[in-house]
Amino acid sequence: MKKIAYVLIFALLVPYLFVTRPTVASAKATYRGAYSNLVDAKSRKEVKKALLDAGLSEKNVNAWLSDVKDYNKTIKNTGLVKKGFKKLLTKNPQYDENKIMELWNKKYPDFIGYNCRITAFDLMKDKISVKAEAKVNASNLFMDQDALKHAPAKKVTRKQKHAFETLYSTLNTAYTTDVDTHIKKQKKAWKQNEVKISGTKASLITVVFHSSFGENENELFIGHAGILVPTKDKKLLFVEKLSFSLPYQVLKFDNRKQLKNYLMGMYDTSWGQEEAKPFIMENTKTAL
Template sequence: MKRKVLILLICGILLLSCSGKTEKKDIKGNNTVSNEKNVAENNKGEYLKKITYSNLLDKATQEEVQKELKNAGVSEKNIKDFLEGVNYFNNIGQNKTFVKEGFKTTEELSPTYDQAEIQEQWSKKSPKFVGQNCRITSYELMRDFISVGKPEIKNTEQLFIDEDALNNFPIKVFTDSERNQFESLFSAVNTENTKDTSVHLKKVKEDWAKKNIKFTNQNKISLISVFFHSMMSADENILFIGHVGVLVPTSDGKLMFIEKLAFQEPFQAIKFDNRSQLNDYLMNKYDVEFDQPNARPFIMENDELLKGYRLNPNNKG
């Protein structure tokens, strides 16, 4: 019973989620910033103060995002499937806080949405299908660029709501092979009882190497994963991807981060000048715990620590 409660707590987090330096605006140069000195250096830069984002409601914005995905090498089929999911959600669950047209710039780094209102609308029109989350959306766009050599190495225990969504999709969104790879990629990773994120990063790398997980087309598109550390007990610790999105360069020299916030939260496309800004956006939203025994979140770009990774300076815990 205790273990089931802990797993439900983990899935609660999954439901809430599934600067200073200039840099080149393509997706090249995934060298890890894996030591304390470089992370401390990142902390000196100016912190993100505003974001420019869209909820992909209007045709012009969808076409802009479609163009950037196509330039990144995403297939027409995968783009079509992605936009069908966007429109399915936007046609069922919305509220007045959605950006109706184009991109909006705001100092609210984490836009808020009325999940209760969306859930009420959703339950009336789609009582069986829970919708799709960040992991399903990201893999849908990235599946041609991720290979899992040993997908049989997996643990789907904490993915049961993702499984429910996939089982009840209006269409079969993944092939059997893709689903096995999806489950292996997003499986929890066993780790140690420590706050040292470098230890946890090493555990993820070892797990993914064992599964022979590889990323291609890295100069055009990449997977951005926010890892959380959970203590099931003093002797049982896991890491899991609590939020994930896709990063592509834009034709105007910026970076676009595409995400589905949660089952009952919308899609977002956000424009950043560099990875430090992307990091600040994500850490502002997810690096919010304090005085906890677990490690703070860390962000990976494909299979390396995100360049520009740093902690949320607003979290003083």
């Protein structure tokens, strides 16, 4: 019950924490990136080309774009960037979640929407493989499972559902704030479960959190996920869905350092617990 309560509280607080946390930078800070909500056809075309150039399946990309357009239409583009990309200011994008949820629930009373993990996996599901007998702990994925169950379209096969739950499986870890210890634990688990990502220039980016319920009960779980793709002008695009209710975003960065600063600005929050800082993985091996 303690774990369930923790996850529910986290799920409720996350959208507010992720979109309202200001950065340390001043208004005159260097370029932090730009973002789009893919409302206009030109931005969708640009991002689609980058995803296809990275080797992602056109079928998967088209399905994702269909989800994006349906979401934007359902929430009547509330608070979204109407055209192209907008520069990130000193605060990360903020959205009227109450209004968005009201509009969403009117059309989909039983479907909570897709989140970051589902979105990232759906784009790369044919590039991800896992061990058939992989050990899975899907305790923190009950909302994802509910979304997949009530989704208007079938997103995954039984085999893909197993890969999804293996990739995002919760892990037991040590009672320590040493990030390196947790990174090694995450890498080891993926290696044992033979999690592999291949056949694409795109990368799966995951933000891994440490949750502690005391000295004898510590876990790692993937709290956020997105897809990173290179562009021909040597920029990077980061594709994400902020939460079940909050919008799709595509962010444009000059380099991985800007991506890291953005993600840590969103997710590196401190509530005084004896927990390690979150860390960022690119595919299964490299920590940003």
